[in-house]
Amino acid sequence: MSRYLKENYQALEEYTPGEQPKDGEYIKLNTNESPFPPAPSVVEALKGEDVEKLRLYSDPTMSVLKGKLANLYGVKDENIYLSNGSDDILNFAFMAFGQDGAVFPEITYGFYSVFAELHGIGYECVPLREDFTVDYKDYLKRDKLVVIANPNAPTGDMRPLWEIEEIIKSNPDNVVVIDEAYVDFGGESAYPLIDKYDNLLVVRTFSKSRCMAGARLGYAIASKGIISDLEKLKYSTNPYNINRLTATLGEATVDAEEYYQEKCKEIMSVREYTKERLEAMGFLVLSSKANFLFAKHNKINGEKLYLELKARHILVRHFTNDKIKNFNRITIGTKEQMDKLLEATQEILKGETI
Numbered sequence: 001m002s003r004y005l006k007e008n009y010q011a012l013e014e015y016t017p018g019e020q021p022k023d024g025e026y027i028k029l030n031t032n033e034s035p036f037p038p039a040p041s042v043v044e045a046l047k048g049e050d051v052e053k054l055r056l057y058s059d060p061t062m063s064v065l066k067g068k069l070a071n072l073y074g075v076k077d078e079n080i081y082l083s084n085g086s087d088d089i090l091n092f093a094f095m096a097f098g099q100d101g102a103v104f105p106e107i108t109y110g111f112y113s114v115f116a117e118l119h120g121i122g123y124e125c126v127p128l129r130e131d132f133t134v135d136y137k138d139y140l141k142r143d144k145l146v147v148i149a150n151p152n153a154p155t156g157d158m159r160p161l162w163e164i165e166e167i168i169k170s171n172p173d174n175v176v177v178i179d180e181a182y183v184d185f186g187g188e189s190a191y192p193l194i195d196k197y198d199n200l201l202v203v204r205t206f207s208k209s210r211c212m213a214g215a216r217l218g219y220a221i222a223s224k225g226i227i228s229d230l231e232k233l234k235y236s237t238n239p240y241n242i243n244r245l246t247a248t249l250g251e252a253t254v255d256a257e258e259y260y261q262e263k264c265k266e267i268m269s270v271r272e273y274t275k276e277r278l279e280a281m282g283f284l285v286l287s288s289k290a291n292f293l294f295a296k297h298n299k300i301n302g303e304k305l306y307l308e309l310k311a312r313h314i315l316v317r318h319f320t321n322d323k324i325k326n327f328n329r330i331t332i333g334t335k336e337q338m339d340k341l342l343e344a345t346q347e348i349l350k351g352e353t354i
């Protein structure tokens with residue numbers, strides 16, 4: 001740290017992204033990426049001339065991509081905001097709407113507390129229920145920015161839409177952010193409620209169900225007012241927040257919706273298969289509507305299992321937080337990848353009983 005850094009950033013605890021190893025081939029089940037490539041039409045969408053055109057700025061209004069997404073969801077262009085990954089939108093949400101403080105679950109996406117700290121926002125972390133689910137009643141009439149990942153991460157718990165609506169309805173003077181990074185894997189989106197509630201901000205991403213984490217593309221669906229607030233922050237920080245290549249790939253992705261729906265179905269079916277197999281080995285596996293499972297075994301601690309799998313070139317995500325340190329979050333890959341994980345896990349567990 002240099003002596004020039006502003007005092008309020010000095011104690012900031014940064015977010016720790018999952019490992020992206022460079023020391024060889026891994027089965028990567030640690031950052032909830034898709035095991036599938038983008039649709040063939042997306043791969044073909046980039047042409048040499050797109051690279052030549054990189055000398056020009058991208059369209060700051062992103063009107064083509066906005067129009068396509070608006071059409072896909074049956075909303076207006078004015079209800080869509082696009083960004084360089086959904087983390088960027090979450091950052092803006094805290095920056096723009098956190099004036100009364102924020103509230104979110106104690107076990108959830110680790111970036112929320114980082115954004116709150118970054119913007120000097122007081123925040124409250126509400127414990128989950130015993131079974132690691134979110135109790136919607138904890139978020140009623142809070143008069144703060146409410147942030148809920150639905151499905152939640154790293155647990156995979158999905159709250160029904162009526163519970164989400166209760167939260168939105170009971171906090172009319174504050175924005176309620178529903179982070180739907182994982183909603184396409186069996187969840188129900190809250191976006192149809194944007195016409196009814198002008199305080200709802202739905203945040204989504206192309207990183208998971210649309211197989212494009214590396215392109216960095218996120219979007220929000222909300223009332224016209226909230227979208228114009230986000231645009232205001234964009235035009236005050238980085239108007240060209242999406243590069244030309246990503247915009248082209250994003251447009252082709254929306255056009256290939258069927259391919260992605262198929263891939264989501266495949267992930268959901270491999271998820272249930274993996275859950276059953278892990279349970280048969282004695283794991284406690286939380287019910288998940290995301291592209292990952294959260295699991296623990298009472299014969300081996302979470303960190304040891306993570307390290308043993310890593311030694312076999314299989315990466316899962318381990319968190320050090322006391323309440324979840326015996327769990328690992330396992331991204332759903334292809335069936336072949338999951339079979340390798342299951343085989344390795346079986347072998348590791350055998351070693352534990354000796």
Ligand code: PMP
Pocket residue numbers: 084085086087088109149153179181204205206207213217218
């Ligand atoms: N929300 C949640 C709950 C996540 O797990 C992630 C991925 N780490 C994100 C948002 C951010 O995704 P991205 O910035 O790639 O859109």
